[in-house]
Amino acid sequence: MTVKKVSKNTKQIQDKARTMLKDFIKEQGTNASYIACKLKEVDKYNSDSRTNFLNKVARSSFKLTEVMQILDLFGYELKIVPKTSIEQNNKVDS
Numbered sequence: 001m002t003v004k005k006v007s008k009n010t011k012q013i014q015d016k017a018r019t020m021l022k023d024f025i026k027e028q029g030t031n032a033s034y035i036a037c038k039l040k041e042v043d044k045y046n047s048d049s050r051t052n053f054l055n056k057v058a059r060s061s062f063k064l065t066e067v068m069q070i071l072d073l074f075g076y077e078l079k080i081v082p083k084t085s086i087e088q089n090n091k092v093d094s
Contacts, residue, residue, distance in 0.1 A: 014060035028074050
């Protein structure tokens with residue numbers, strides 16, 4: 001059995017992605033179980049069980065399309081912006 005080495009940077013990105021998704025879910029006043037059920041309702045081809053979805057969130061192994069579907073459930077969309085834009089906005093907010 002081969003053990004994959006995960007770089008420290010990759011681990012940090014996974015942790016950040018997991019935290020971002022969990023925070024978003026909490027901000028919407030719901031939980032991952034509810035979202036798993038809603039995703040099954042809107043996507044008849046989604047064969048993920050509640051447990052599988054929860055595991056994906058815990059491992060940060062969700063697909064970009066899954067994140068986009070989650071955001072869509074709540075009327076949000078994913079937008080990719082340069083980091084400098086985000087950093088400048090954070091300075092203005094402070």
